[in-house]
Amino acid sequence: MKKAVFLDRDGVINEVLTNRVKFVNRPKDFYFLPGVPEAIKQLNNHFDYIFVVTNQGGVGLGYMKESQLINIHEHMIKELAKYGAIVHEVAFCPHKPKAGCECRKPGSKMIIDLSRKYDVSLADSYMVGDTDTDIQAGYKAGTKTVFLGEKDPLADAVFSDLKSAAQWIIQDATK
Incomplete structure (x- = not known):
C-alpha cells in the first residue's frame, strides 16, 4: 500500500484572515504561507501522494x-508546480457548516475516500491541520496527526508551520 500526507488548505497551505486576505474567494x-511549496516538495520525495482535504x-x-x-485549486496546483511541488x-x-454531511471535517470521509481510490495505508499516513476538526478527522480515519499552532491534545505532534512539520513527518515515517 501507498503512503500519503493529507493537508488542510486554509491556514496550512495559504493565508487566511491576515492583513492581505480575509477569505480566499478568487x-x-x-x-x-512561508516555506509551503518547499515543504510540499520535500514531502513529495518521501510519500507517494500529497492530498488537500478542505472544508x-x-x-x-x-x-x-x-x-x-475549482479555479482556486487549479491555480494553487499550478503555482506549486513552479517549485516542483x-x-x-x-x-x-x-x-x-452544520449541514450534517459526512464529508465535512471532523468527519473522515474525504480522507477515507482518497485512501480507497489511491490504495493508501492510513496507518502509514499523516493528516496536517490547524484546527481541532482537522486533527479529529485524521484521528477518525486512522492517520497520524500533526497540528499547526499552539497545542492540540489529540495530535501526535505540534509545529508552528508546515516546513517544520514536514521535517518531523519525514523522520517519523522512516522509523
Missing part, C-alpha cells in the same frame, strides 16, 4: 460558486 486572494463552506453559504473554488488531488466539502 485565485488572486491565494497567498502561500469550503463558503460555497454552501453562497460566497462563491463551486467553479470558482505536486498535490495529487484536492477533495473539498462545499456544504454549509
Whole structure:
C-alpha cells in the first residue's frame, strides 16, 4: 500500500484572515504561507501522494460558486508546480457548516475516500491541520496527526508551520 500526507488548505497551505486576505474567494486572494511549496516538495520525495482535504463552506453559504473554488485549486496546483511541488488531488466539502454531511471535517470521509481510490495505508499516513476538526478527522480515519499552532491534545505532534512539520513527518515515517 501507498503512503500519503493529507493537508488542510486554509491556514496550512495559504493565508487566511491576515492583513492581505480575509477569505480566499478568487485565485488572486491565494497567498502561500512561508516555506509551503518547499515543504510540499520535500514531502513529495518521501510519500507517494500529497492530498488537500478542505472544508469550503463558503460555497454552501453562497460566497462563491463551486467553479470558482475549482479555479482556486487549479491555480494553487499550478503555482506549486513552479517549485516542483505536486498535490495529487484536492477533495473539498462545499456544504454549509452544520449541514450534517459526512464529508465535512471532523468527519473522515474525504480522507477515507482518497485512501480507497489511491490504495493508501492510513496507518502509514499523516493528516496536517490547524484546527481541532482537522486533527479529529485524521484521528477518525486512522492517520497520524500533526497540528499547526499552539497545542492540540489529540495530535501526535505540534509545529508552528508546515516546513517544520514536514521535517518531523519525514523522520517519523522512516522509523
